[in-house]
Amino acid sequence: MERFLQYFFDGLSQGSIYALIALGVVIIYRGSGHLNFAQGEMAMISAFIAWWYADLGLSPWLAVGVASVTAFVAAMGIERFIIRPIGHKSPFAVVVASIGLFLGMNALAPFAWKVTIPQAYEALFPDKATDFVRIGGAEWREQNIGVLLVLAVIAGALYLLFQRTRFGLAMRAVASNPESAPLVGIRTGQVLAVSWGLAAAVGAVGGAMVASLRGNVDASMMFTIFFAAVAAATLGGYDSLIGAVFGGITLGIFENMVAGYQPDVVGQELKGVVSLVVILAVLLVRPSGLFGTRRVERV
């Protein structure tokens, strides 16, 4: 039981990270049907920006907030000046462009800040060895609780935005029927730009959480997390925000259980394979995911 709880708590915070990145993937996918391969790297750059602001003297949390806003504005620009013009030519080109962004951003971070080794990042939550709550013999670390709370706040804010605001209604309308949205006066372009901004801002928070847990920022910090987030979005359904949260948490817990109980077969090294297996299994059994919209084609 103690072991189980320990893997559960560890999985919960790992899953919260996946969920934060998966939320970004889903927000963009809902609006335009594009899978943004750069979502993880956008979060990585944002974590660097947060680290940089903190280095300039901002308090750690304020630095995260400012990095989020920076990411929001920058991603709106990326949508407007790169993704949209390319999307007019071919939807496939957008995938290539987002892979290009992935590679470009990965190269940009070490170049822009002239650092090639991981840089120390000040923890956002109490992270001393003694900062934990003991439940059923297992240690629930306070920083892990913190990450889960951050996810809860972000998910709650997104829920209110999508369900209770006029702009949220417009975002849902564009996701449901992009051809009809302009007919009621919704500016589809504006909605898509804001979707990118929102995805990047949520991603920035995710990136900062990763940096805080690792204790440093590094160009490769989001690689495996991004693919796990894609697996989480696949599991939850690409167009479902609730699915992204559920998928992320489930995958995080599942991964930790598998790695924990099968240390010889899977272990920490092969943990990433779990994501791949989940992607394949979902695509084979239920391609729309658990919460995704099943498209019915009338012929």
Added chain:
Amino acid sequence: MTLLLDVRGLRAGYGPVEVLHGIDLSVAQGEVVVVLGANGAGKTTMMRAISGTISRHGSVQLSGDETVAKSPDAIVRAGVAQVPQGRGTFVDLTVDDNLRAGAFTRRDGEIEADLDRWYGVFPRLGERKTQRAGGLSGGEQQMLAVARALMSRPTLLLCDEPSLGLAPIVVQELFATLAGLNRDEGLSVLLVEQNANLAMGIAQRAYLLETGTIVASGDVDELRKDDAIRKAYLGY
């Protein structure tokens, strides 16, 4: 009579293919005008050109204001609402959210009152307020598409083949509603239809569109008397 919609030399199409070869058409304030034409005549293209969702050339004036270079949302704000072919409802949203989306351009405080009003006109929608639009029947979805368009408080309603795929009784009900809105509210309607008999029943004037060109126009009573038109469009 003041012209609400004045279209001159309208050309439009998709990429290199021109579908509309310069059409002239008008709708007066308070008028119901129907455009008849076979499949592929360019009826839907004409509607899209007027609502600004495809690129077009020529002149489209709304109460004297040129809208041919305006974006679709600006045209909605200017008072034109389109009921697209195939209804185009937001199937993942509830009926209520569909109607609220219809009021997206409005910022006045009477949106709730308008919701109640259209639920009164279309009681079936009121009963299904919280259901997803995708679960409605074809007729209910068409009602929803019309109500959604009306939520923007348009001065001109564009209806693209509202009878498509609906049972005859539902079509009659729908046309009676449109006629009632025109009679009681003075709503101007530009209607595109293949069901010429019904459409001419509620319209004052009609145009015939063939392969992207207007080939005849006039009061519906006059057009009914024309033998060629009667045979081709009215089928008797």
